[in-house]
Amino acid sequence: MSEVVLALRGVRKRFKDHEVLTGVSLALSRHEVVCLIGASGSGKSTLLRCANLLERIDGGDIELFGQSLLDPRIDPDRVRRHIAMVFQSFNLFPHLSVIDNILLGPVHALKRPRAEVRAEAMELLERIGLAARAQDYPDRLSGGQQQRVAIVRSLAMRPSLLLLDEVTSALDPTLVGEVLDLLTDLARQGTTMLVATHEMGFARDVAHRVAFLESGRVIEEGPAREVLDHPREPATRAFLERVR
Amino acid sequence: MSSAIDGEPVPPDLFASRRRRLLAGRGGLVASTVSGVVVIGGLAAVFWLAPGGATVRYFFFNPHFMWQAFVGDPSKGFYSVGLGLLTNLWIFAVAEALVLVCGMLIASARLSQSPVLFPFRLLSTAYTDVFRGIPILLVILMIGFGLPELNLGYISNQSPAVYGCAALVVSYSAYVAEVYRAGVLSIPHGQLLASRSLGLSHGATMRRVILPQAVRTVIPPLLNDLISLQKDTALVSVLGAIETTRAAQIYSSTVFNFSGYAVAAILFLLLTIPMTRFTDHLIARDRARRLAGA
Numbered sequence: 001m002s003e004v005v006l007a008l009r010g011v012r013k014r015f016k017d018h019e020v021l022t023g024v025s026l027a028l029s030r031h032e033v034v035c036l037i038g039a040s041g042s043g044k045s046t047l048l049r050c051a052n053l054l055e056r057i058d059g060g061d062i063e064l065f066g067q068s069l070l071d072p073r074i075d076p077d078r079v080r081r082h083i084a085m086v087f088q089s090f091n092l093f094p095h096l097s098v099i100d101n102i103l104l105g106p107v108h109a110l111k112r113p114r115a116e117v118r119a120e121a122m123e124l125l126e127r128i129g130l131a132a133r134a135q136d137y138p139d140r141l142s143g144g145q146q147q148r149v150a151i152v153r154s155l156a157m158r159p160s161l162l163l164l165d166e167v168t169s170a171l172d173p174t175l176v177g178e179v180l181d182l183l184t185d186l187a188r189q190g191t192t193m194l195v196a197t198h199e200m201g202f203a204r205d206v207a208h209r210v211a212f213l214e215s216g217r218v219i220e221e222g223p224a225r226e227v228l229d230h231p232r233e234p235a236t237r238a239f240l241e242r243v244r
Numbered sequence: 245m246s247s248a249i250d251g252e253p254v255p256p257d258l259f260a261s262r263r264r265r266l267l268a269g270r271g272g273l274v275a276s277t278v279s280g281v282v283v284i285g286g287l288a289a290v291f292w293l294a295p296g297g298a299t300v301r302y303f304f305f306n307p308h309f310m311w312q313a314f315v316g317d318p319s320k321g322f323y324s325v326g327l328g329l330l331t332n333l334w335i336f337a338v339a340e341a342l343v344l345v346c347g348m349l350i351a352s353a354r355l356s357q358s359p360v361l362f363p364f365r366l367l368s369t370a371y372t373d374v375f376r377g378i379p380i381l382l383v384i385l386m387i388g389f390g391l392p393e394l395n396l397g398y399i400s401n402q403s404p405a406v407y408g409c410a411a412l413v414v415s416y417s418a419y420v421a422e423v424y425r426a427g428v429l430s431i432p433h434g435q436l437l438a439s440r441s442l443g444l445s446h447g448a449t450m451r452r453v454i455l456p457q458a459v460r461t462v463i464p465p466l467l468n469d470l471i472s473l474q475k476d477t478a479l480v481s482v483l484g485a486i487e488t489t490r491a492a493q494i495y496s497s498t499v500f501n502f503s504g505y506a507v508a509a510i511l512f513l514l515l516t517i518p519m520t521r522f523t524d525h526l527i528a529r530d531r532a533r534r535l536a537g538a
Contacts, residue, residue: 095456110443
């Protein structure tokens, strides 16, 4: 039986007088990959940030392994140690070398011994073929390499869940492939992922389910191929025609 | 007939003008030398040939009086302008260290987010507003003449130089705090998000991600403020501390010659110019690094 990792129930979020999320409900099971699709401004990024408690929500509930994250006893820092996030603009730390970028979270948030984490980090870098660049600073790497390091940085936290916010949107088209390949590998290994993306090909091939967002709510969701190839809702159909 | 989009059938003149060619290469060096000699020589000539030029040279730049002021002669009632600089130097050294620390503390308080720290946030904001708004001279006068009147034992029994130093710390900490704060605010928000998403606390994020980057960007403006602090140690003279400026003042009113001021000015230049050059060097290096990154 698949265990529910993350559940959003009627989540609302407003900035000033603009309501970005108008009641989003979504559940994510272990080993599942769910893609969030929708136009820019439909609330995909906000939803991911809310799930990570980087934004305070104005209504609804978020549960991680059945535990409500709105409980006042919750420590957001502890929550975030289980939910890793990768950003559109990488956000690597420019003053730290590649290896120190990866070690920061495990060593200073999880308080794990440096040497132990270091060995793991080198293994992860080996997997993405960047072990030789461990001592380099991020500005020496290409966009695709930086984003792969950012993904490895989040994996080093051994998260239960990976949130990916349009991680290929800031990349040169020739570099998109290497990042998507890494994500495909992760999906095959059973990493639980919630992926906001404009890459419909990736969504179709890798995602188990797809959720279409418009005006801050999930308009349609279902098995990836079903939603992408035979959308039921007119809004989904219109969106898919525009991006095709 | 060719259409407009084909351009001119005959290539246009691609040569630079005669004047531009003359100024390029070796010609540029000649031009800059000539213009330098003309401008600087012109200014010197005005100074030298002005109707009162000889008087000014005698009263302000006379080598004999300058030397006399530099070494000083307490038996004749005036102090050494050169030795006075030692007072400026220790005031600067102590004030600098304290300003860098206090400024950081004030900036941290102002940037704090915890509700518990609200009063500190309020106080630090008020502090920077007040002490950036009051002329340093007034702060020096108020502390220098105010604290002794309080009869607070140890605190009220310090030398004028100590009060002056304290006043500089009070005033400059406000400026330096704002420099630090600007540096922190210049770090992209994504850095904070990335660090917090790794589960680091606000404090750890500040310490390990934001501040290391912010300090690097604020080094040039910080050095600017420190250069300014070096010069402003002269203001402590109003409290009667015998530092360079005060010594020059005493010299001029004893011997009736102002050459001591020139000595003081030269001494300050000897202090500040290396630091200005160093700051410019850092700014240039930073710029080069940014351009290389882009």
